[in-house]
Amino acid sequence: MSTPDAVPVSLAEIARIAGVGRAAVSNWRRRHDSFPTRIAGTDVSPQFSLAEVEQWLRENGKLDSIGGRELLWPRFEALGSRDESGLAIAEAARRMHSPRASVSRKLSPAARELVGEAAKLGRSDGARETFEFLLQRWLETHVRQLSTTPPPLAALMARIALDVRTGERDDGLTVLDPACGTGHLAAAAVQESKGSRVSVVGCERDSTLASLTAARLAFLSDDHDVRTDIATCDALRDDPFSTVRADIALCNPPFNERDWGYAELATDQRWTHGLPPRTEPELAWVQHLLAHLEPGGAAVVLLPPAVASRKAGRRIRGSLLRTGVLRAVVALPPGSAQPHSVSLQLWILRAAPDGPAAAPPAPDVLLIDATRFTRTGTRESGPHWEPLREFVLSALGALDRPEADVSEGAVRVPLIELLDDEVDVTPGRYASVTAEPSGRELAAAWREAGTILTDLARRSERLSELKLSSDTAQTTTSVGDLVKAGALSLRSGQQPSEDATGSDGGSLPLLTVADLLKDGTPGGLVPAASAPVIVENGDVVVAGVVRAYRAWVHEGPPTALGPQLYALRVDSSKLNAHFLAGCLRAPANGRQAGTHASSSSRVDIRRLQVLQLPPREQEAYAEVFQSLRDFEARLGKVGDLGAGLVSDVSDLLAAGGLGI
Template sequence: MSSPDVVPVTLAEIARIAGVGRAAVSNWRRRHDSFPTRIGGTDVSPQFSLAEVEQWLRDNGKLKDVGRKELLWPRFEVLGSRNESGLAVAEAARRMRSPRARTSDPELSAQARDLVAQAARLGREEGPRETFEFLLQRWLETHVRQLSTTPPPLAALMIRIALTVRLGPKDGGLTFIDPACGTGHLAAAAVQEYDGTGLELLACERDKALAALASARLGFVAENRDIRTRIAVTDALREDPFAGTQADIAVCNPPFNERDWGYEELATDQRWTHGLPPRTEPELAWVQHLLAHLKPGGAAVVVLPPAVASRKAGRRIRGSLLRTGALRAVVSLPPGSAQPHSVSLQVWILRAAADSPTAAPPSQDALLVDATHFARPGTREPSPDWDALSSFVLTALATLDDPDKEPPEGAVRVPLLDLLDDEVDVTPGRYTASMSEPSPKELAARWGEFRSLLTDLADQTRQLSVLEVEAGTQPAMTTLGDLVKAGALTLRAGQQPPEAAAPTRGATVPLLTVADLLHDGRPGQVVSIDSTHAIAEEGDVVVAGVIRAFRAWVHQGPPMAVGPQLYVLRVDSEKLDAHFLAGCLRAPANGRQAGTHASSSSRVDIRRLQVLQLSLEKQEAYAETFRRLSAFETLLTMADGLGKGLAGDMNDRLAAGGLTT
């Protein structure tokens, strides 16, 4: 797969090709005089010739099977143009599925056509779908700042919502439409979530490269299924390719804040049954476009920026959507659910009136759901707890058409009379905040729980305060690394978790990550049990090897996998007490001493962590005290959280004039 042109690669790309970390590549470069010389870049980010790197890796036995795809991707990158590389990936997918087909796109250069042929051959050897998904993911990562995609978990949730909310027969086929499909995440989710037959996918995308990639993706996901697909390359608002077509579900993640959406030329369009969208409200044009394509009882689900729920310019259209019963629910998502990740986006759920003499009149309320509390802080940007978020939203929507069912806490039915005021603001947080206040009985129970916590805390304080802890002579110490060498314990490092949407197979265990520790300390996902994961069993010591989350504890409960920067220590019970070891390791000074540098994001070299050298008999006394100290810290944390919550609730009530004298 060599090319006459020089293809530059970075240290990170070489690491991917070899299936190792970047530090390993840096070590190779320092230790081996034969390592390829730099051809470009900077001292901090050097670039090397791909052909020379490939040859060096082969000569030194460092090229693994994973490298074949990784060797291919840099050649797509040097095509330069986002459109040409995207079209080349899509064309390669078509050739993988149809080996006898010829490259027909006239926009592809000779270099791109040669690359398409190489990718098609590799795909047929290593799996067409897997190779295409790899190339597509690399393409999306490379152009992430120019594209806005729908994360697979959000796409799956939107499809489930649409299938749940729509009325009418559930068999006999389903028509799906997405007028701004991008690379086809929502259409692919529809194929995955719909378990019936006779699925028709209609999609539109004005960007030719995105449309080609969507077509390639759907070609794979719809393979061997009773599915009809049509993707039109045009602007759906200006030139609707499916005018007059009605769908069972319409789902969309449209472009945001586009002023040039066709306001002048579409002023008299028949789709604007709820009013002409103002120039500054293109999102409401997409909402009405979706409604225009719904069958009676059909459902539409659309992702929108939060400002659409309250902007003054859209007040009249929002009022009409509510009065006619078209807008049935609004869900506020946590930050990090989709681009832009810093914004709490909303999902609007709409439904066309049912065409039946016995159909119910327009609803007199709307369901508003605040799911923002399902955010999970990450190392760089927040990401939702998708399993809990999806369960909560679907549980709330199950009450949509049943007035006898109460929505869960965080969701509320709001009468139209309360919504149709001067603002017509449908932001869920505005209405759910007042509904989440505890009742007087609940408040009294929480005060009782707080008093009980303080009693336990006082008891622990008495026990710990009488201990004689003095500064004596410097005790004998050893390091964790030396204990591993001596066979007193085994150490396993956690692994990178899989993609959120990756399916799990076979037996599963919870997966704990550093982000989970920073959030609430509970595992946020599950993974299949295999030899690559470090599994903590009851009695093992778990250590977080990063300064901002540094801690060590003895794991209790069922088995649990750990992610990067977390470590599992399994002690030899004849040499070490697990609680003694955890207590020594989690000393703050110990973590600071073993830290790589002073910043909060720095790594802790856990092999440098120090442990007292004591006999097993003497370890027991320390272990019991460490247990008490750990229980004391737990009680402090619980009391702090409960006390602050009580203070906040009391403050809200007092500020609202709730004091009785």
């Protein structure tokens, strides 16, 4: 049915191209016989020819307000290879700057042709905007393979480094990022420098990402005085900038990589605070940054929380504290960056000033707990960036002023208290957050509650109009029978092995039944190599224990499943994932499949019942199931928000805070 040269697009992509919702596209397909026919996919998830869709949309007046970017992206995606599509985007950016530049012969003929069309579109519709659009789509497509620094966090890290460093050079600002990815941190440093001459040096071992970083920084040179030098290399093993000394260094290094060069770098001169253990690659990156700082220069590095307390790294942490290099640690809210389930930390370091007038090391360290600035709801929603930025920068304002009071949630900890047997610099151990909410925060919370209540009222009205009947008999089948028929596969979560040492695949969040009984957020990290069952976007997850029974479609990064959790992967031509999850989520279904009457009993997943419906009818049911799920989520969110408001306002009233 498919055409070899046709670029396939889904209903969701057609909706983006036309600037409408997916439901509108479904309506066009049902009402217009002239709508393009499916060339691939299934009845539930059809795919259509991009050329035919574009022609139909133009003939029916559906492309009046849409530019060419949405039509361009599916062709980049159709290149297939992550590297080729990424390099094609970088090449297109280069051609936008230099129309006469030749296109790299490393690209396929199709990619070279696409580069020319993208460059032409960029010159007419805005080069930087076109590049950022294509880059963002590329990042979204390959989100499971890439870890990026969110722009608000990158801007905060850059601002901290600029504020903490001491002294300025006449020849401008030098910025180092030895693991630059797609250049979010380097770009933020340029933008936060506000007119200074900036020289950016960076390393990235992935050549595609290095090319995209160079392209991104090239656009910034239009508005800033910027010189860039981005090398494709592993900065720890093969440092091309060993003689460079930077004013500020920013880094979001790879986490939990055991194969970072421990053996071959054992005698490296960068380890002035001690040879990092094989299990502490993050401390290798910390010392790499320090080795490249000018006297008085500052480094800000994003690290997992375990680095602050792991036994293996206490000797190096102690040296960083005694020499006064580690100046502050900031605990961020979960969701600030990948992995989203973990409260990551910012380590703020400063090289000792030079000269005889240099002050002795500070007698204390500033520890800041900013975890309270998280949004209510799902972990993917991220923190409240503006108040978080304001709080952190305000707290750091007291860093070099011993006489200044610190903000609530921040604390100065004397070195003598930290240099014990553990050398734990986790902010939550010392910083207690008891501040009452401000009037602005309360007003924002009330507005948010009102918005959710209005939305709930609309959803309630729509759901109340459903025509429901309990008289219609419907046949059902069991999950076990669906597995036998090949409609889905069933995998049982397990406890990761404690002796697993492989970490080449990075780390994954680990979800357990205990996490579900708390707030549903994964409570730990495990090496990917030790995770027997990994659930991915679109899989159905079922908790197989009565006290925590639930079922949902997983949305988000790959996650490891612990015991009594099950992953169901559907054949989309036979089953709709949201329809399946809705059927399984019915409380009566879980009770009937329970093995005992107690709340701690197991649920026999294979006995769970699912309606037998054709794919088109499944889609209708799936939409209603999703509406109910959204209604439930908003109901829970407004309940939590309301409980917090009642608690906060009650405390203020009891303290005499009513203005009369």
